[in-house]
Amino acid sequence: MEPNLISKKDLLEEKGISYGQLYRWKRKQLIPEEWFIRKSTFTGQETFFPRDLILARIDKIMNMKDDLSLDELADKLSPVLPDYEMRKSDLEKRNIVSSIVLQRFAAEDDGALVYTFDKLLYFYVVDKLLQAGEMSMEEGDRLLATLREHFPKFAGKACDLVFTRKMGVSSFALLSAPSELYFESGVKVVARISMTECIEQLKGKWV
Numbered sequence: 179m180e181p182n183l184i185s186k187k188d189l190l191e192e193k194g195i196s197y198g199q200l201y202r203w204k205r206k207q208l209i210p211e212e213w214f215i216r217k218s219t220f221t222g223q224e225t226f227f228p229r230d231l232i233l234a235r236i237d238k239i240m241n242m243k244d245d246l247s248l249d250e251l252a253d254k255l256s257p258v259l260p261d262y263e264m265r266k267s268d269l270e271k272r273n274i275v276s277s278i279v280l281q282r283f284a285a286e287d288d289g290a291l292v293y294t295f296d297k298l299l300y301f302y303v304v305d306k307l308l309q310a311g312e313m314s315m316e317e318g319d320r321l322l323a324t325l326r327e328h329f330p331k332f333a334g335k336a337c338d339l340v341f342t343r344k345m346g347v348s349s350f351a352l353l354s355a356p357s358e359l360y361f362e363s364g365v366k367v368v369a370r371i372s373m374t375e376c377i378e379q380l381k382g383k384w385v
Contacts, residue, residue, distance in 0.1 A: 182358070183215065183226040184233070193236050206248045208239055208255055210336055213356065228356035254381060257374040258334040262295045262384055269293065274383050275305040282315055283322060295380070300325040302380050303339065303371065312368050313341070317348050324350045329373070341369040 190197060203209050213235075215226045235255070242251055253260075264272075267289035270280060279301055293301075304321055307313040313321070321341070329337070329352060336355040341348065344365045353359060355372060 182229055183217075184229040186225040186227070189227060189232060189236075193233070193240075195236065203239060203248075206252050208248065208252055209235060210257075212336070212354070231356055255374075255378060256334075257332075257336045257377055259295045259299070259377065260381060262298075262381070263292050264298060265289065266291045266293065269298065269301075272383070274298065274380070275301045276309065279305045279308065279318075282318065296329070299373075299377060299380055300329070303373070303376055306371065306376070307341065307369060310369070313348075320348075321350050324352070328352050332373075336372075336374045339369075339371045339373055340367065341371075342366060343368050 184192070186197075186200070189195075190200065200209070204211070204214065209232070213227050213232055215228075216223055217226055238255070239251060242254070246254065264274075266280070266284060266287050269275065270277065270289075275298075283301065283304065300322055303325065304313075304318045307321070308315070308318055321339075325339075332352070332354070337352050338355045338357075340351045340353060340359060342351075342361065342365050343349070344362075348368070352373070355374070361367070
């Protein structure tokens with residue numbers, strides 16, 4: 179078995195959950211359909227999952243299920259963008275993204291301008307990489323352009339942002355998650371960010 183996958187049988191044993199729970203969570207869209215990977219084995223067809231993603235997701239569900247209904251959990255964990263909006267002035271007051279990002283990328287926007295959730299998400303992701311010291315402002319310009327052009331194409335499906343650099347030249351890509359990605363020699367993966375996790379984090383800042 180591939181080291182980055184875990185079988186359904188091993189998953190149920192490791193996390194102490196039942197078959198019924200797993201598929202109930204699937205029906206409620208707490209676990210994405212694309213994480214259920216069917217593979218041929220010597221015993222026939224078996225179901226596998228991306229190990230790191232499914233283990234982290236089940237831990238999250240188990241930790242939150244006593245405080246939220248399954249429907250509330252589904253809304254919280256879903257990669258579908260909510261209909262949230264926020265004025266630029268409120269964005270500054272609540273410090274959802276840094277003033278540096280707003281000064282650089284939204285300086286010409288009036289304080290009364292209302293941002294939709296997707297626009298806030300793009301600022302949030304750029305801010306995340308800038309705060310980590312992994313990206314220059316010029317690269318931030320290109321990342322923002324990449325997100326604006328390509329993120330809407332995923333239409334509510336889980337995806338990752340991959341930030342690479344080779345010989346000082348940076349590149350950004352968005353790809354469906356989960357997926358494996360291999361690069362030529364000399365390419366450094368600066369960051370790989372789950373856009374779904376960023377959506378969840380940003381939703382949490384509305385509370």
